[in-house]
Every structure is written in C-alpha cells, then in structure tokens.
Amino acid sequence: MKTNKLTSAVRLAIGAGAVTAAMPVAQLATAQEEMIEEVVITGSRIKRPDLEAVSPYTTIGAEEFALSGTINVEQKLAELPSTLPSFGPSSNNPGDGTARVDLRGLGTSRTLVLVNGRRWIPATQSGVVDLNTIPGTLIKRVDVVTGGASAVYGSDAIAGVVNFNMIDDFEGVEITGLYDMTSDSDAEKYNIDITMGGNFAEGRGNAVIYASYSKREALFQGDRKFSNVALTENTDANGRPILSPGGSSGVPGTRLFDNPTDPVTGNSLGTFGPNGEALPWVEPDSRFNYAPDNFLQLPQERYLISAFSHYDVNEKVRAYGEFAYSYNKVPQELAPTPAFTTVEINPDSAFFSTEAQRALDTIRTDTNGDGVVNGDDNALGFIGRRMVENGSRQSIDVRDAFRVLVGADGDISDNWSYDAYYSYSNLDQSNSLNNDVSASRFIQAVATNDAGTACQDPSGGCVPMNIFGAGNISQAAVDFVNIGATNVTSISQEVLSASVFGDLWTIPSADYPVAVVLGYEHRSDESSYRPDTFLASGDVLGFNAGEATAGRYKASEFFAEVSIPLLSDKPFAEDLTLWGAARTSDYSNLDDRVNSFATAVNWSPLESFKLRFGYQEAVRAPNVSELFLGQSNGFPGADDPCSVGGFQPGVTDVGLCVASGVNPADVGKFTQANSQIEGRFGGNPDLEEETSNTYTVGFVWQPLDSLDITVDYYDIEVEDAISVLGGSVTNVLDLCYNVVQNAGSDFCTAINRRADGNVDRVDVLNANIGKIETSGVDFNLYYSTDFGFGFGGNGSTLGINFNSTWLDEFDVTPVAELGDRVDVCAGNFGNTCGSPLPEIQWNTRATWQSGGWTFSGLLRYIGETDDDQIENGGVAKGELAAPTIGDEYYLDLTVAYAFERGLNLSFGAENVLDTEPTKLGDSQEQANTFPSTYSLFGPRYFVSAAYKF
Known part of the structure; x- marks a missing residue:
C-alpha cells in the first residue's frame, strides 16, 4: 500500500493540476524516478514522499517551455488561469523593463518567486523578481503554489509561491537555439544557449555551467491597425457612442487652453497654424496621435550566466553552491515630450498673425509688476505643446545583477537532516532618459522680443523658441531646451537560513511518523535610488520627476512545520494527516513582532479520493519602496467627475467642483483635456503591515489510473492592504466628488486643479487602504492513454491537461471607514479595476507522442469582461462605445522530432486563429487594449533546435 501511495504522489506531481506536456514513456519513467528522489514542492518544507499537497498547486514541466518556443518565462506563467498577466514584453507605458508574475491578481509584491526553493535577485525596490533573469532552457519544472504560503516561505507569499526548479545535475554539452x-x-525573437556539465571526484560531485544570449526586436504601435491610432470614446451625429481617433491635447502646433477671442472677428484661438495663424480647437480632430511612436513589443538584449555545483564531502555533508549573472537591456520609447505648463507669451511677437495678436492681447496681465497692463506686459497662458522637433522620448533600462549562494545539507542521523545556506544578491540599474525638455528653459525660451530674435531673459545662452505652429522650433532652440538624465538604482539582499528536518514518533494508527521542520532565517534588504539632478529638481516636462529613495530593513524569523499522520489503511481513512506551520518575524521597521500560521487537513477516505482543507493567517510587512519611495509622477487613465465624461447628475457635488476651481458654467460640460491624469506617487514611512486570511477546500480524485482530477476552492481576504491612497487616481476623484463630498477630506485635498479647471495633479501616496477580497474555484484535469498504433510500430501516447479557474469574487474596499463603498472587479476591467479579471479562464494542451515525433496543441480561453463603469459607476452599456471585451480563444500548435543522435527539432505556430484584441477607448492600459492579457501580433512562427553530445 505504501508503494501505491508513493507512486500516486508522484503521478499527482506530474499530472494533477499540471500543464506539463505528455512525455515519451521512457522519459516519463525517468522523470518519476527523479521526482521520487528529490521530492516535489507542495507548499511545505517537509521532505517526505508521502506528503500530499497542502495548498492548491500547479506544475509546469520543462517540455511545456520547449513546446511553446518561450524565451521569456513570464509569457508562459501569464497563460495560467490562476495568474493575472503583469509587466511583460509589451509593457511600454506603464512599464519598467521588468517581467513579473501576479498570482490571483493580488499584486506582484504579494507573490514570492523562488529558485530551487530559495529567494532570488530582487529587481525593484519593492522586492519584485524580474523573470527576465531566470533562464527558460535551464528550468526543470515550475511549481506554482496558490492559496497563501507566508507561514512556510515568508510574508511576501500572501498570494502564493512560484518556485523555479533548475537543472543542477547535468552531464554533457547541449546547445539550443530558437528563432521566432x-x-x-x-517582431523577431531569438536566442542561443549552451549548457555544459559533468560529474567529478568519482561521481561525488557535479557541476553545471549555463550561458545564454537572447535578443528581441522592436515593434511599434504604428505597425498594427488596432493600435496605430490612439482611440477615445465619443458620440456620432446621432448621439450614439463610438470609438474615434483621440490622442493628446499637447499638439505640435501648441494648444492654448485659455481660448482667447479675437475682438474683431469673434473667432476663438485654440491652437496655431504653421505661420502663427489663430485656429479654433476642434474635438477630437485637433488632437495629437501619439500611438505610432510607442513600442508594441519592447526590444531586449539579454545575457545570462549560471552555475550550479554540489559535492559530497562525506556521508553526512553535501556542499552546494550557485552563481547567477544577468545583463538585461530593455528600452522604452514614447511619443515626443508633451509640454503642459504656464508660459509668458509676447502678443506683439512676429511669430503671430494679426488675428492671433489681437486675441492674445486680451489676456495680457501685469507680468512686469508695475501695476499697469500695457504693451510692456506679456500674456499668461496655459499651453500644451508636443515637442516633435525634439524627437521621441527614450527610457533605457540596463540591469546588471548577480547572486552567489553557498550551503550545505546532509544527515544528522537516520531520522534527522539539516540544510543551511547563505546568499548574497546585488542589482545595479541604470536608467537613461533621452530627449526630455527642461521646464525652466522652455518657459524662458518662449518669452521673446517683438521680432522673435532674442529671449526677453537672455541669461544662460537662451535661444528664442517659436512653439506657435508645427515645425517652427529651430535646432538651436531644441539644443537649448533638450536634456537627458541618468538615474541609478542599487539593490542588495542577504539571506542566512538554517533548518533541521526530522521524524519523531509514529502514532499506532498510522504508517508514517510525525515529521517536523524547525528553522531560522535572517534577511537584510537595502536599496537606493539616485535620480539625475534635473529629475530630482522636477525641472522636466516629458518624464516623471522623482526624488531620491534610500532605505533598509532587516528581518529575523523563526519558523516551524509539523505533519502528523493520524490514520493509515483504515476504513474510510486510507490516510488522515494534520499539517501545521508557524512563523514569527521581527522586522526592524515594525514596532512589534508579527506572526503567521497555517494549518491543513489531508483526508483520503479512499485510495483514489483525497480531500484537503486549509487555513492561513498571514502578514506582509511593507517593503523599501512602499516605505521610502521618493515622490514621482505617473499618468494613469482616470475620469474627472466635474467634466462632461465623468459627471453624474444628482450624484456629483457641483458646489465642490466650483470650490476646487471649476468655472460654474463648465461643471459637467467641459471636455477633460487628456484621458490620463497626472498622479504623484511615493512612499509612506508610517505604513503598517497588512494581514490576510486564506481558506482552501479541495479534492483530488483518481477514478482511473490514467485520469487525475483536482478541484480547489479558495477565499482570500487582505486587510489594511498597502496600495495608493483610495486605491487609484480615479478612485480618489470619485471618492471626493461623488462619495465623501468633503473639501477637507484626504481625498479632496489630494486634488490640484489648473486655472482652466482641468485636474493638474492628484497626490496618491502609499496608504493602508481597506481590504481586498477574492474567491474562486480551480478545476484541473490530467488524462493519458497509450495506443497500439504509431510511427515505426512503437505505439503512441496521448496526454491531455486541462486547467481552469472560475473567479467568483474580486472586491476592493478602498477606504476601511467606508465599508459600503466596494469596487466589484470580478468579470470587469477599466480605470478602477485595471487589467481584465474574467470570471472564466481555462487552457488545455493535448500532446500525442510516437517514436521520435511529438504533436501538440494548446487552446486557451479568456472569458468576457465588462467596463467597470457599468457595475461600479451605474453607467449603462449603451452609453459606452466599448462596454465589453468579448471572450477570446487562442490556439498554438507544435510539432517536434527527436533524432537518435541527440538532435531535437521543433516547429510551432502561436495564435493560429489570428485572434486580434478588442479595441478599447478610455478604459485601457495601453495600445487600445491590455497588452499583457491579449495576444497582439497575429500568428507567430518559431523553430527551435537542441543538440546534446
């Protein structure tokens, strides 16, 4: 019976809940032997082959990456129904050159990424791991544990753990390559890898060295029809909502938001022609289409070097070490600088037509302070100018990172073993910003003499700049205002960990002894961000100003686990095991110790049927970024309730709109200048830890030897969740004008408006908001069968994996004191909820293998979602031009052949159905869609080869 249970556990590790492709029979047997030897991760540190999974989990095998032609591992993880796609190869703005994983949609900071069960290199000051640093071709398998794992692995694991198990016992030389x-x-992608390894000291040791080079070519939004025009929501002549070309109010000819009127002709001056003519502003025709200049696929160049080694010093001690180095360069490219600022304009300048001069003369003010408004004064105007003459903005992120680890493990006695290690990792990031514009020089250069030949303030070598009309800025003026910046981030992490594992006694009614783990971990995190002088001063127009960030904290943690087999081989109790884990942590940045604990019950009333029940109470301490991040600016999509697009009659407080700076006649009538509203973000050293409660209930059923079925229900609640004030910029606006309606509230004081009534900036520093609640059901199935037919008379094997998630609830309460104000996000997308959270997602892979041939297909389904304004804002579907993103299907096909002499070839096609994303207007992330969620490029084709000798 014990042997059957052991084989069953291994089969579940390979199959149930897995997306591993079917392997040849010989390879499958080898994989089973390896898994028995090393013991798979099941959400526990206890190393015992009879232990069943204590939390819902999924396994991705190495063959899945090979069949998918995946260079960047985040793309494969993003396909799992239990993840919310995060930053990836199409994250241009927003984006920072990293690739991330986000379990259950709870945020990348609540997902812990491990390599060989240990912490990996942090890539940001929030502690997030950049998956670009993990080599896909060296992965043995990836274990994804959801439902929380903080008590076992640390506070970051509120949503779960993604553990990359790497090949560390390789023998021979293997060269692999891929072109896509x-x-x-x-949008080409290609890479070449070489892996070399072998045993030494008569088999007592093994060393593996791996090197990789990858490159990804750029693709612009202008290269695809669905993204080559920035879309916005509008109405047609009959008042019906439509998607129409939109863009920015910062235009090459300059937008003058004051809209002065020529007293002679009565014409309004909204923008300027190439010769300084006074032109009206026409919505949306006058707007600038910024889309073509943005990347749709970010270029990338990456070098990876890894080494793993272990050596049996004696029967009791095995020494091991790991080394990793990565160089990753990822540029971002955005449209030319949009200069939104107040300038002094000389109405008498030769830059203008007579009509424009008369209109500008009406807004002269006492700029020289002599108490008289006359021809010696300038006009003050708030303008939006797109600096096309200065070229596209570029942000180039280069990350150099390394990690070293040394450790030892072994047996203390027949029943007890130990493991201890020390790791140090360091990352240096250089962020170069090109083609930005100095705000002070811009303002100085715009104010010219009457002839337009000199600056009114000639200091610093000022060059007069004619921004009034497209293409009028001279190269000399461009050189005067153009600035670049180089910002440096340094991150280091040290981890010291030691643990012992052992068996105690055996309860008479059970077959296995009580097993325990006791351990200690000390971690030190330190990071600093040193912005360029221009950036730190805020004297920039095109990139987000930022302040220096520096901070560190230490954590000392004790943890323990216990597994208590209660019953074995009894009627209706083939197995009954109680499991528990606890962790107590002392963080240097918190006043008190924090504690996490978890418990689970595994009950097998029948050998083929297993039930599991779990509960976890966890905490997450704020990280360096959340605590100490210097204030910086961002531009998320948001709706101003005082504008025509966001106003809710009978709900929006008109008086509050007026009191905050909107003209009474314009409330609910003016068009918001841009769909993006500037937010000021930053750390908060007064943050407290967040807490979570997680419940899981599930079963594993094996009705046939070749069929495994798992079903798991999860319910996660995060209280005092760390986020930005109110949860988002659009939430703060809504809370101020539609909910709280108190000018003295934190939400209203966070809003700053311009003279023309548009929102200038919303200050949303980090805060402990209300709570996040999510629940759902995972359903996974694995089936395999053998056939008597096949190539060469060898027979064949068919394997089918099906993975799915039903999202029942995803609710965010942005303010604890306003418990009735809940943002419902399950089945929705938009400026409040962010990326689509479909209620149903699934994928299934079918793989048929015979002889050296493998044929495989992957079908993915993403369910329908609605604009979150419908459920949360009371907006009718008929009022929106793109109220729904329909359900989408993606089909990938692969054929591979393994030659007898160590050569393997694969050919594949992704998105064979040529599924294009649904075009969106104002409720999007970028490129008129959510590019990390939906396929953007049409069909992709790849060929890969691996040769081992």
Whole structure:
C-alpha cells in the first residue's frame, strides 16, 4: 500500500493540476524516478514522499517551455488561469523593463518567486523578481503554489509561491537555439544557449555551467491597425457612442487652453497654424496621435550566466553552491515630450498673425509688476505643446545583477537532516532618459522680443523658441531646451537560513511518523535610488520627476512545520494527516513582532479520493519602496467627475467642483483635456503591515489510473492592504466628488486643479487602504492513454491537461471607514479595476507522442469582461462605445522530432486563429487594449533546435 501511495504522489506531481506536456514513456519513467528522489514542492518544507499537497498547486514541466518556443518565462506563467498577466514584453507605458508574475491578481509584491526553493535577485525596490533573469532552457519544472504560503516561505507569499526548479545535475554539452517571428515577418525573437556539465571526484560531485544570449526586436504601435491610432470614446451625429481617433491635447502646433477671442472677428484661438495663424480647437480632430511612436513589443538584449555545483564531502555533508549573472537591456520609447505648463507669451511677437495678436492681447496681465497692463506686459497662458522637433522620448533600462549562494545539507542521523545556506544578491540599474525638455528653459525660451530674435531673459545662452505652429522650433532652440538624465538604482539582499528536518514518533494508527521542520532565517534588504539632478529638481516636462529613495530593513524569523499522520489503511481513512506551520518575524521597521500560521487537513477516505482543507493567517510587512519611495509622477487613465465624461447628475457635488476651481458654467460640460491624469506617487514611512486570511477546500480524485482530477476552492481576504491612497487616481476623484463630498477630506485635498479647471495633479501616496477580497474555484484535469498504433510500430501516447479557474469574487474596499463603498472587479476591467479579471479562464494542451515525433496543441480561453463603469459607476452599456471585451480563444500548435543522435527539432505556430484584441477607448492600459492579457501580433512562427553530445 505504501508503494501505491508513493507512486500516486508522484503521478499527482506530474499530472494533477499540471500543464506539463505528455512525455515519451521512457522519459516519463525517468522523470518519476527523479521526482521520487528529490521530492516535489507542495507548499511545505517537509521532505517526505508521502506528503500530499497542502495548498492548491500547479506544475509546469520543462517540455511545456520547449513546446511553446518561450524565451521569456513570464509569457508562459501569464497563460495560467490562476495568474493575472503583469509587466511583460509589451509593457511600454506603464512599464519598467521588468517581467513579473501576479498570482490571483493580488499584486506582484504579494507573490514570492523562488529558485530551487530559495529567494532570488530582487529587481525593484519593492522586492519584485524580474523573470527576465531566470533562464527558460535551464528550468526543470515550475511549481506554482496558490492559496497563501507566508507561514512556510515568508510574508511576501500572501498570494502564493512560484518556485523555479533548475537543472543542477547535468552531464554533457547541449546547445539550443530558437528563432521566432510574426506572420508579418517582424517582431523577431531569438536566442542561443549552451549548457555544459559533468560529474567529478568519482561521481561525488557535479557541476553545471549555463550561458545564454537572447535578443528581441522592436515593434511599434504604428505597425498594427488596432493600435496605430490612439482611440477615445465619443458620440456620432446621432448621439450614439463610438470609438474615434483621440490622442493628446499637447499638439505640435501648441494648444492654448485659455481660448482667447479675437475682438474683431469673434473667432476663438485654440491652437496655431504653421505661420502663427489663430485656429479654433476642434474635438477630437485637433488632437495629437501619439500611438505610432510607442513600442508594441519592447526590444531586449539579454545575457545570462549560471552555475550550479554540489559535492559530497562525506556521508553526512553535501556542499552546494550557485552563481547567477544577468545583463538585461530593455528600452522604452514614447511619443515626443508633451509640454503642459504656464508660459509668458509676447502678443506683439512676429511669430503671430494679426488675428492671433489681437486675441492674445486680451489676456495680457501685469507680468512686469508695475501695476499697469500695457504693451510692456506679456500674456499668461496655459499651453500644451508636443515637442516633435525634439524627437521621441527614450527610457533605457540596463540591469546588471548577480547572486552567489553557498550551503550545505546532509544527515544528522537516520531520522534527522539539516540544510543551511547563505546568499548574497546585488542589482545595479541604470536608467537613461533621452530627449526630455527642461521646464525652466522652455518657459524662458518662449518669452521673446517683438521680432522673435532674442529671449526677453537672455541669461544662460537662451535661444528664442517659436512653439506657435508645427515645425517652427529651430535646432538651436531644441539644443537649448533638450536634456537627458541618468538615474541609478542599487539593490542588495542577504539571506542566512538554517533548518533541521526530522521524524519523531509514529502514532499506532498510522504508517508514517510525525515529521517536523524547525528553522531560522535572517534577511537584510537595502536599496537606493539616485535620480539625475534635473529629475530630482522636477525641472522636466516629458518624464516623471522623482526624488531620491534610500532605505533598509532587516528581518529575523523563526519558523516551524509539523505533519502528523493520524490514520493509515483504515476504513474510510486510507490516510488522515494534520499539517501545521508557524512563523514569527521581527522586522526592524515594525514596532512589534508579527506572526503567521497555517494549518491543513489531508483526508483520503479512499485510495483514489483525497480531500484537503486549509487555513492561513498571514502578514506582509511593507517593503523599501512602499516605505521610502521618493515622490514621482505617473499618468494613469482616470475620469474627472466635474467634466462632461465623468459627471453624474444628482450624484456629483457641483458646489465642490466650483470650490476646487471649476468655472460654474463648465461643471459637467467641459471636455477633460487628456484621458490620463497626472498622479504623484511615493512612499509612506508610517505604513503598517497588512494581514490576510486564506481558506482552501479541495479534492483530488483518481477514478482511473490514467485520469487525475483536482478541484480547489479558495477565499482570500487582505486587510489594511498597502496600495495608493483610495486605491487609484480615479478612485480618489470619485471618492471626493461623488462619495465623501468633503473639501477637507484626504481625498479632496489630494486634488490640484489648473486655472482652466482641468485636474493638474492628484497626490496618491502609499496608504493602508481597506481590504481586498477574492474567491474562486480551480478545476484541473490530467488524462493519458497509450495506443497500439504509431510511427515505426512503437505505439503512441496521448496526454491531455486541462486547467481552469472560475473567479467568483474580486472586491476592493478602498477606504476601511467606508465599508459600503466596494469596487466589484470580478468579470470587469477599466480605470478602477485595471487589467481584465474574467470570471472564466481555462487552457488545455493535448500532446500525442510516437517514436521520435511529438504533436501538440494548446487552446486557451479568456472569458468576457465588462467596463467597470457599468457595475461600479451605474453607467449603462449603451452609453459606452466599448462596454465589453468579448471572450477570446487562442490556439498554438507544435510539432517536434527527436533524432537518435541527440538532435531535437521543433516547429510551432502561436495564435493560429489570428485572434486580434478588442479595441478599447478610455478604459485601457495601453495600445487600445491590455497588452499583457491579449495576444497582439497575429500568428507567430518559431523553430527551435537542441543538440546534446
């Protein structure tokens, strides 16, 4: 019976809940032997082959990456129904060059990424791991444990753990390569890897060295029809909502938001022609289409070097070490600088037509302070100017990172073993910003003499700049205002960990002894961000100003686990095991110790049927970024309730709109200048820890030897969740004008308006908000069967994996004191909820293998979602141009052949159905869609080869 249980546990590790492709029979047997030897991760540190999973989990095998032609591992993880796609190869703005994983949609900071069960290199000051630093071709398998794992692995694991198990016992030399392109012969990706390894000291040791080079070519939004025009929501002549070309109010000809009127003709001056003519502003025709200049696929260049080694010093001690180095360069490219600022304009300048001069003369003010408004004064105007003459903005992120680890493990006695290690990792990031504009020099250069030949303030070598009309800025003026910046981030982490594992006694009614783990971990995190002088001063127009960030904290933690087999081989109790874990942590940045604990019950009333029940109470301490991040600016999509697009009659407080700076006649009538509203973000050293409660209930059923079915229900609640004030910029606006309606509230005081009534900036520093609640059901199935037919008379094997998630609830309460104000996000997307959270997602892979041939297909389904304004804002579907993102299907196909002499070839096609994303207007992330969620490029084709000798 024990042997059956052991084999069952291994089969579940390979199959139930897995997306591992079917392997040849010989390879499958080898994989089973390896898994028995090393013991798979099941959400526990206890190393015992009879232990069943204590939390819902999924396994991705190495063959899945090979069949998918995946260079960047985040793309494969993003396909799992239990993850919310995060930053990836199309994250241009927003984006920072990293690739991330987000379990259950709870945020990347609540997902812990491990390599070989240990912490990996932090890539940001929030502690997030950049998956670009993990080599896909060296992965043995990836274990994804959801439902929380903080008590076992640390506070970051509120949503779960993603553990990359790497090949560390390789023998021989293997060279692999891949080339990938779209059906339009663009957006190419390619890489070449070499792995060398072998045993030494008569088999007592093994060393593996791996090197990789990868490159990804750029693709612009202008290269695809769905993204080549920035879309916005509008109405047609009959008042019906439509998507129409939109863009920015910062235009090459300059937008003058004051809209002065020529007293002679009565014409309004909203923008300027190429010769300084006074032109009206026409919505949306006058707007600038910024889309074509943005990346749709970010270019990337990456070098990876890894080494793993272990050596049996004696029967009791095995020494091991790991080394990793990565160089990753990822540029971002955005449209030219949008200069939104107040300037002094000389109405008598030769830059203007007579009509424009008369209109500008009406807004002269006493700029020289002599108490008289006359021809010696300038006009003050708030303008939006797109600096196309200065070129596109570039942000180039280069991350150099390394990690070293040394450790030892072994047996203390027949029943007890130990493991101890020390690791140090360091990352240096250089962020270069090109083609930005100095705010002070811009303002100085705009104020010219009457002839337009000199600056009114000639200091610093000022060059007069004619921004009034497209293409009028001279190269000399461009050189005067153009600035660049180089910002440096340094991050280091030290981890010292030691643990012992052992068996105690055996309860008479059970077959296995009580097993325990006792351990200690000390971690030190330190990071600093040193912005360029221009950036730190805020004297920039095109990039987000930022302040220096520096901070550190230490954590000392004791943890313990126990597994208590209660019953074995009894009627209706083939197995009954109680499991528990606890962790107590002392953080240097918190006043008191914090504690996490978890418990689970595994009950097998029948050998083929297993039930599991789990509960976890966990805490997450704020990280360096959340505590100490210097204030910086961002531009998320948001709706101003005082504008025509966001106003809710009978709900929005008109008086509050007026009191905050909107003209009474314009409330609910003016058009918001831009769909993006500037937010000021930053750390808060007064943050407290967040807490979570997680419940899981599930079963594993094996009705046939070749069929495994798992079903798991999860319910997660995060209280005092760390986020930005109110949860988002759009939430703060809504809370101020539609909910709280108190000018003295934190939400209203966070809003700053311009003279023309538009929102200038919303200050949303980090805060402990209300809570996040999510629940759902995972359903996974694995089936395999053998056939008597196949190539060469060898027979064949068919394997089918099906993985799905039903999202029942995802609710965010942005303010604890306003418990009735809940943002419902399950089945929705938009400026409040962010990326789509479909209620149903699934994928299934079918793989048929015979002889050296493998044929495989992956079908993915993403369910329908609605604009979150419908459920949360009371907006009718008929009032929106793109109220729904329909359900989408994606089909990938692969054929591979393994030659007898160590050569393997694979050919594949992704998105064979040529599924294009639904076009969106104002409720989008970027590129008129959510590019990390939906396929953007049409069909992709790849060829890969691996040769081992």
